[in-house]
Amino acid sequence: MNIILLGPPGAGKGTQARLLVEGRGMVQLSTGDMLRAARKSGTEMGRRVAEVMDKGHLVTDEIVVGLIRERLLQGDLGGGVIFDGFPRTLRQADALEEMMAGEGMRLDHVIEMRVDDDEELVARVSGRSTCGACGEVYHDRTKPVPPDGHCVKCGGTSFTRRGDDNAESMRTRLFAYYKETAPLVGYYHVKRLLRSVDGLREMDAVSRDIGRVLEGQV
Ligand code: AP5
Ligand code: ZN
Numbered sequence: 001m002n003i004i005l006l007g008p009p010g011a012g013k014g015t016q017a018r019l020l021v022e023g024r025g026m027v028q029l030s031t032g033d034m035l036r037a038a039r040k041s042g043t044e045m046g047r048r049v050a051e052v053m054d055k056g057h058l059v060t061d062e063i064v065v066g067l068i069r070e071r072l073l074q075g076d077l078g079g080g081v082i083f084d085g086f087p088r089t090l091r092q093a094d095a096l097e098e099m100m101a102g103e104g105m106r107l108d109h110v111i112e113m114r115v116d117d118d119e120e121l122v123a124r125v126s127g128r129s130t131c132g133a134c135g136e137v138y139h140d141r142t143k144p145v146p147p148d149g150h151c152v153k154c155g156g157t158s159f160t161r162r163g164d165d166n167a168e169s170m171r172t173r174l175f176a177y178y179k180e181t182a183p184l185v186g187y188y189h190v191k192r193l194l195r196s197v198d199g200l201r202e203m204d205a206v207s208r209d210i211g212r213v214l215e216g217q218v
Contacts, residue, residue, distance in 0.1 A: 001026070001214060002105055004087070006184060007113030007190045009173040010121035010128075011199045012206060015137055016113070017084040019207050024214075025079035029071055031086040032063045033135075036162075041118040054163040056172030058088060058180060072103050088181045093188075099131070108186040109213055112197035119176055120200065125165045132158035145205070200203075 003026075005013040005187030017028040035053060038046035049059045066087055087093040100107060109177055115121055127140035138145050164173065188194040196216065197209040212218050 002106045004083040004110040006110055008121055008177045009115045010124035011113040011115045013084045020082055023134045026082050028082045028085040034067045036132055056169035057165050058176050059092045061136045069099055093184055109195050112191045114196055115199040122170050129159040129161050131156045132160050175207055
């Protein structure tokens with residue numbers, strides 16, 4: 001089964017993708033994670049995109065489509081793919097359709113995680129931190145790092161905050177979402193692939209709702 005998680009910054013795409021990886025052996029393909037890895041390893045491309053990302057703008061279609069193409073060609077996609085944060089523009093969506101067809105893959109569901117509350121989205125990304133060792137995502141309010149300072153998943157003790165998780169970048173990221181990415185809701189609705197879940201519910205409830213979509217119950 002191959003799915004797309006679609007939603008604004010802070011909707012919980014990464015959180016739900018990790019749960020699906022753990023629970024169903026699916027493979028998470030996050031263009032945000034791929035770009036951050038490129039930055040960390042100091043590649044030429046990583047250096048080029050750093051400022052664009054920190055300001056909250058979209059990276060070019062060519063770069064992100066190239067990253068996804070490279071990963072799909074590697075194969076070994078386990079129990080199916082979760083596209084997290086990709087596609088984000090209509091051109092990316094067309095490119096994905098073409099790439100998947102080329103690899104004999106089918107898209108099963110596009111799950112829109114609806115969070116129509118920009119203040120909640122800002123609050124979610126403002127309180128976010130990530131385990132430097134395993135990538136587990138925390139939130140100061142809703143899922144704090146345990147008082148002993150150890151990651152619940154790997155015991156790691158170093159946690160990072162993202163350069164784009166500030167109010168100014170978040171305004172740009174939200175604007176980019178509504179302008180460039182929200183049209184994909186209609187695009188996939190017409191293709192009869194769109195399913196919507198209420199991303200404002202608490203994490204476990206969202207996870208159950210996504211499970212019901214994958215089981216074909218809704
Ligand atoms: P990317 O890394 O994709 O970030 P994003 O889309 O802005 O999404 P986030 O990672 O911020 O949020 P999320 O929905 O994953 O939420 P999370 O689960 O972490 O992209 C970053 C940048 O890279 C872009 O701005 C762009 O520059 C570039 N880029 C990436 N892909 C691109 C593409 N395809 N094209 C062009 N450019 C691209 O949750 C957030 C917080 O809320 C966490 O602390 C979590 O614990 C908490 N939380 C989660 N669920 C809930 C819940 N149900 N209730 C309460 N709190 C919750
Ligand atoms: Zn960890």
